[in-house]
Amino acid sequence: MVRFNNVTKTFPNRKVALSSVDFTISDGEFVFLVGPSGAGKTTVLRLIFHELLPTSGSVFINDIEVNKLKDDQIPFLRRKIGYIFQDFKILHTRTAAENISVTLEILGQKKEVIDKKVKGILETVGLLDKANYFPSQLSLGELQRIAIGRAVIGNADIILADEPTGNLDPKTSWEILKLISNINKMGKTIIMASHNIDMVNSLKKRVIAIVDGKQVKSTKVYY
Template sequence: MIEMKEVFKVYKNGVTALNGVDVTINQGDFVYVVGPSGAGKTSFIKMMYREEVPSRGNVYINGVEIGGLKKKEIPYLRRDVGVIFQDFKLLPRKSVYENVAFALEVIEENSKKIRRQVMKVLEQVGLKHKARFIPAQLSGGEQQRVAIARAIINNPKLVIADEPTGNLDPETSWEIMRIFEDINSKGTTIIMATHSQDIVNQLKKRVIAMEKGQIVRDEHRGEYGYEA
């Protein structure tokens, strides 16, 4: 479970990104985070994996207040959190297999388990047959699926996706969303920042709408609510 209590974030340049955010997200929820550019969406989701810390207020993940974590404790938090970026952030000289395996190698998992887990998640995202390819040999949608595989390799309780379909064509975007729905059906919480009106309106989930650093709408089975 994720809880934010009176969270403010003011950057050094004086910009207020979050302005008194209060929210609870339960395990297994699928949440879209929507709103205009500059609304605070990215700062909001960065709080959940301790990329940013509040200027004031508290962020709890499964009852643990993460703002006060020591630097050495942050990697342990992130073992339960998978993060997917719009620009994929793949290692260009490593194969698909190596990109996904890297997430387990950094926590010193044994090689037998790494191979088993990597092939399992590559099959889940439909890329088992391209395990030896490098990112430059893949389409944008395939690269995003590699990023998803890497994010879920450690069976995280929470997956955070920042505009994961933003650079993809509509058909590929729907393929990616089917993967997210499959992950969510297994009990993983999905939090997805998006500008995709079609996805939000057709795959109705919980919608958290942000404007000027505040949550202005929180609806179950909500709609996008902004002009495309």
Template sequence: MILMKDVYKTYSNGVTALSGINVDIKQGEFVYIVGPSGAGKSTFIKLMYREEKPSSGTILINDMNLAELKNRQIPLLRRKIGVVFQDFKLLPKLTIYENIAYALEVIEEPQANIRKRVMDVLEEVGLKNKARSIPSELSGGEQQRVSIARAIVNRPQIVIADEPTGNLDPDTSWEIMKTFEDINSNGTTIIMATHSKEIVNTMKKRVIAIESSMIVRDQDQGEYGYEI
């Protein structure tokens, strides 16, 4: 599913963000990426949807080698991957329906299919009654659920989430995590970078810990392992 072999990433300013990364993530897994700020978590995440390119090594997603991927092939990769960000990244002047539909329009999904699929995912995240609202009319938790709906609308095999509860209160964070767990239960691979000790320690999943650019721990049913 996702295989990294001897991956290094050094930026143009000489900073090495990742060093000797080896990891194998199977279809349907739920994986937390944890570690101190600046350890390399965001770079690790960005490599998987080719926001960043490795300096050396191999990254395979379903036998597609991201290290050798041409720029024109990146949209094809991203059809298989949904990405959820901490700050939602919704288009402020579009309705909730339009924000989600846009993700299908850019991959040229037939219009006949778009309405049903958008309404289906809005129902899945509990926001069917908000289709005509704009983002500013929604709470932070509702906006994050819209961003999740947008990430899964084209039925990706993988959802990558970078600190998806970082701007949310505890109760709303648990609602968002329940949504992710439901998505994972349908067979979608979830990879989530997080600083939430409570979430990681309560929802026991695989934990990959990154420190000083290297993987220092990879545990099934792992714990957060850091003081907040």
């Protein structure tokens, strides 16, 4: 469960990026965050990830009030969350498999365990035959598949996706959306910021719309 309780975020330059935002996202839900550029979508995701703190109000993940966590508890929170970015954030000197295994190496898991899990994830994201390719040998869609693999391999319950198809052509975008939808069907909560209204409409999932930092709509139907 992810819950925003009257969240306002004002940046030090006095820009009010979010104003009194309230919503609850249930476990296993797929929710789209829509709104024009600058609306506050990324700010919502960064608040969930504890990359930003609210100026007022509270952000909850399950029963934990994220903004009250101590520094040494933040890594535990982040293990529950996978983050997918528009620009992939791939390590260019590592292969597809190595980019995905990074998450588990940080957790200090054994090599045999890591290798087995990475193989499973490469299969999920459709890259088993390209495990040893370097990013320069892969398409943009394949790079995003790696990033999705990296976000899900740690067994995070919540996947944040910030305009994950923003740099992709239409056909590849639909393939990536399908992959993210499949990950939701495996039981993960998905919170996806998107500009692409055709995509948002296609899945008929709940939409939270933000305009100029204000939540204008949160409905159980498509946009």
